[in-house]
Amino acid sequence: MKFMLETEHKLKYRKDFSYRGGTMERGEFRKIIEWDKKYVHHGLFADIELPILYADRTEGVYFYDEAGRKVLDFGSNVWCNTLGHRHPKIVQAIKEAYDKIDCMHLGFMTEYRAKAAKLIVEECASPWASEVKFTAGGGSEANEYALWLASVYTGRPYIVTRDNAFHGRTCGSGALTRMSHLTLTLLSAKTSDVRRCPYYEGQKVLIAPPPYCYRCPFGWTYPDCKRANGGLLACIRRTRDIIRCAGADTVAAIVTEVVFGVGGNIVPPPEYIPQLRDITKKLGVLWIDDEVICGFGRTGKWFAYQHYNVEPDMVTFAKGVTSAHYPLGGVIIGSEIAKWLEEWRAMNPGTYDDFPPALAAAIATIETIKEENILDHVSKVGRYLGDRLKELQDRHKCVGHVDGIGLMWSLHLVKNKETKEPIVEEDIYFVGAGDVSFVPTNILTVKCLEAGLYIAAFQPNIVSLQPPLTITEEEVDKGVSILDEQLKEIDKLCD
Template structure:
């Protein structure tokens, strides 16, 4: 009679053969399931609702892979990602440090609820607080930028006991119900009638308002005086917070003039209003600083973030709050909660991202390459009668197209493009392998922060050519 151990050895061997056979079978099945380009595009149109689009006639590019600045379609054509997708892929495609961090966390555990202490969650919160001003204390993690802004508003209302929230017309803070009501541009219309207590004001836009751009301090005083009057007429004791994109993003990379943000900080202090800086797009090195508000030396009360914290490798957002606000909730209940708050995989990606920024000089690269980008854009502005203005800070830029440089009339009406002019320009750029997006009469230029000077020269030449071909 064979020994027990020998029989188990035979069984183990048989089990291994069965496992290997099953593995081969699954591999073959997987190979059979790989979709062709045509199948991918067809299924996309048949089963997906694509954001911000009429669904009929869509023909998106089917993407095969990406590396650094570039990604390739299923036919092998290379594209340069000159908008970092949605201004979130700050470290480019295929970053091994982020990928490896996600894998390492997945092997430990993929999910644990927010009520447990998770190493990646704790580490990322600690790292983020260390990058913020010394007035900051804690982080509340969210799924992305929209719910970061919604929770920031909620925290501000709980902390102050007030209900009104000021935000700007030329702004985008997300499209969920709360964030959509914060948003000022036309994408808020489907949410109307909106939430009571959301008040809009105009941000400082010297080019569009025809003001003297050489005297920014004077312009700032004018904008702030109007805002102060509006606060008084709304009742200062009812205003919980003023929410701004530190640098207005998709609505034209509108950079605040000198003196505006310090003046806004003083205005908030005067009336006991919280200042919330939406850094979802402008944060994490995009402007050459870790957070855009650092460029003007101010300290907000709350900061919302997303996008560049994980570069889109796993979705994550959050609200950073001052120590004073954090202390309020030592005894008061924080009535905020999300199933995926501080998701371990996302936080692991975040830790890797944040450390990569520091260890590889990404902020310095954004600042230096930003000088090259600014120079190239100014050359384009000079050369093209249809380019009314170019604005950039770090690697965050917009090209504003006009019908006439003297009148500054936009190339297309705000919120509309009846003749498809902007879409036609984007198609010309895509044919040259330059991928970005437009909003109203603006073309966004916001490449990954790892871009080189040579790559900038190569890509901006394509933009120059496309504008020439479009007769601009």
């Protein structure tokens, strides 16, 4: 994972076959790299810029490269390894399931499906929840199922999403994703050329403003925005008016995360979720709460909506339900829709829906969260992490804003704290074609990785920090110390 930072912040990725030792033989390492470069479509990187990032093994809150160098995972991979890597209780549960059963068609009942559904409904989501539909894969498939169900239940064509949202990469969920560089595009590594997929643009989607108070799309300063709008937040009022303009009788649902995940770990103002739930009820529009990232403990609750004393119509989940030890997603369905479904056959089964070893991983994850008192731990260590990050804000010119809840935090990078001028002007609307070596979060990611810390960054000016829910205060200190040192490089970009 060796990188170098060149003059003017040009990133030079490690592209050679340099071998740094470890348990793997030099020839074996070279062979694996050659096969990967030759036979794999890499997606996030063009072949001409492909770095050599090698993960040899994972354990707890660390992963290791081929030389055995350990890296502290401050991203939970991509928000998903919530209980860390290779948690022994989850690994054991998967092994025991495979000793008994593998794939069975979803027409068959299994102990794993019944127990996992009961735990989610009664222990995690009660009292509004009625039943669970499990899906194979991740959040995209879960959101896709919820969109289908909302549409057939209401008979309405439109879905509301928000700027800066990420909900997946399948047909419907991809259309709801409104991040310029992640909207299912091909981005040239050489030029500013962007290839978008017209197929997704045909979906009936309405776009509402995000509750991003630090950079309010209306130019307001919270809480003045609600004083001028009869108590409604400006973003809620605009969302309501968008639905009214389209005709509430044409809108099936609005899909939101409670806290923007890939969009930058952005926490809404406290009134946002209660006001959103209120307008959806008054307008007769379903609320689908995307908890793919927030769910199963990330914010200190089983689900993030539980911070606000509200109840959604459906909740989608994935990632944390198995702590990413097995692909699994699903939809928690409220009692009203579940009652309606009783007389209907849902003719869209998937081969790997209800996969028993995956459900065994979900059961083990939920039971571990309960047995190890993880939710209280997240609240405690999350407050500690937030306090440590605010110390960085005081010390560094480049840190304009710190946001977060539980173990889901972000640093918002600026050129000037007083004016809030972002380092990359386009900010959340950045496309990312061509040279991206100047992007501050790319620079910081590389510098941190060199120093033994993995961080996630899907925005040019926002650093997302979401370590495993099992992290200790000592490990938080280690990660923040590395961040503190590497942010000095970004300070050089400030006025």
